[in-house]
């Protein structure tokens with residue numbers, strides 16, 4: 001199976017994101033990584049592709065986004081595509097979807113597109129469905145288990161009260177939850193090999209998109225801190241705790 | 256002024272999902288003509304409730320293709336309705352199915368979609384909160400109508416309108432092409448949850464990785480059974496680890512709760528957890544690390560080992576009840 005995985009680069013997965021003066025998350029010049037959520041879709045792709053399949057990783061982002069591709073390649077992905085273009089700075093969901101859909105279309109003979117449920121820093125959680133619509137493909141989101149049997153996709157899709165079994169013909173767009181698998185760590189060999197793997201860098205015009213196609217439809221007008229809550233009382237003596245909690249709950253009229 | 260629409264998920268017995276009622280309440284306040292759209296079995300039975308919360312019109316279809324197949328038929332039909340009636344703004348809740356429909360619709364209409372909206376100031380002006388709710392961001396939306404917003408649960412309080420008569424049902428008669436019928440639900444598996452619904456509970460007691468072992472969740476259950484109307488929740492770390500089911504997850508990708516009292520036990524207070532519980536009326540945190548971020552949000556913080564402290568709190572609550 002040939003699988004395309006949409007992977008997002010995020011500046012600082014462990015730390016607190018920082019805001020730039022333009023009211024956007026700082027993405028430039030920060031050591032970046034693969035969004036931890038997307039590691040699960042890369043893992044799912046590697047498992048599904050099998051020995052004769054190919055896993056293509058696609059990202060749109062600044063220079064440093066190549067770090068996300070490298071991570072995925074060192075896990076075992078076969079090739080990377082990086083869309084890098086100044087005009088995409090501050091792209092919204094729809095613009096990002098148009099760009100990523102255009103890249104996917106160029107991957108001849110793909111069977112499946114995988115993505116994360118939501119990104120760690122943007123968390124719109126809607127990009128993969130927009131890509132699916134642009135490609136006129138079905139989408140199955142929140143997959144906690146993905147299998148392919150006889151050319152049919154079988155997914156356990158997480159729901160409010162449990163899960164649904166969903167069946168769908170290929171190709172399709174699927175988003176993978178963190179519960180689906182345990183992503184592998186790249187081996188040293190994997191990291192070395194990743195450096196040799198093919199990597200394409202494309203611009204907006206390479207993709208045949210116009211300036212109009214990548215014009216944002218949202219603008220951040222302002223940013224203001226929410227008034228911090230007054231610090232409460234902290235009790236460090238465990239002997240005191242039970243009494244104080246009972247008093248607190250009584251005052252709140254819940255016991 | 257063209258209308259504001261609320262995309263409403265409806266259960267097969269005709270009840271509108273809570274987030275859609277919150278959105279109807281807000282739509283009414285925004286002052287323009289309000290309609291609801293409901294697709295799937297039970298939809299046309301929702302007319303009374305849609306009207307009660309302020310919708311003058313309910314576009315409805317009871318056809319099961321909208322629930323048998325994921326997102327595509329609903330996005331197609333909604334797009335047809337949009338072309339015909341040209342609403343200015345559509346509000347969605349972030350339920351699994353609505354989110355999919357909104358995501359696809361934006362690509363069909365080429366209009367802007369904003370997720371995680373926490374307030375709506377006008378048809379093209381909304382707010383969201385980022386960095387764990389510590390910053391409010393004002394966003395203007397432009398480009399073609401309708402603007403699309405996915406609203407965070409509990410951003411608005413659902414309130415019936417004064418004298419809201421039943422909405423006029425306008426049947427949706429769209430013929431959905433076969434190539435929209437691809438991702439098929441073949442079987443549903445639902446676990447009935449014990450105890451009160453987390454979103455409605457007066458007290459929510461949540462456990463995180465600090466509980467050390469799945470078996471220790473019973474300490475929370477024992478405490479919950481000592482407090483009337485208390486429910487047990489969890490952080491994502493323990494849901495991902497498979498300790499407890501996803502239905503118990505609180506936070507950005509889980510439920511949003513705002514009970515009278517929220518008790519966070521062995522939870523560090525990551526931003527993605529905070530957005531799901533920060534609006535609780537009162538917060539108690541129990542954590543062995545006195546620098547844990549959760550303490551910055553707690554009205555009462557207890558520093559110590561939860562495994563030791565929990566049984567003694569439960570005992571004290573039971574003793575008080577006598």
Ligand SMILES: Cc1cc2nc3c(=O)[nH]c(=O)nc-3n(C[C@H](O)[C@H](O)[C@H](O)COP(=O)(O)OP(=O)(O)OC[C@H]3O[C@@H](n4cnc5c(N)ncnc54)[C@H](O)[C@@H]3O)c2cc1C
Nearest residue numbers: 463464465490491492506507508509521522523528543561
């Ligand atoms: C896209 C995305 C979405 C996310 N969505 C969610 C979400 O919806 N909900 C959510 O909760 N998280 C979410 N997260 C994860 C979040 O970032 C945190 O990783 C998670 O909330 C941490 O869970 P925790 O507090 O249980 O664990 P930890 O962060 O490991 O904290 C454990 C805490 O327990 C304390 N502790 C340890 N032992 C004891 C003891 N004996 N007694 C008392 N305290 C003890 C420690 O001091 C520590 O503070 C999301 C992350 C991403 C990237």
Ligand SMILES: Nc1ncnc2c1ncn2[C@@H]1O[C@H](COP(=O)(O)O)[C@@H](O)[C@H]1O
Nearest residue numbers: 007060115116118119122123124125127
């Ligand atoms: N710039 C991007 N490049 C590649 N994939 C992306 C990008 N942004 C989002 N995605 C994919 O879409 C998923 C959901 O992202 P989001 O809509 O930001 O919550 C992510 O987990 C990725 O798989």
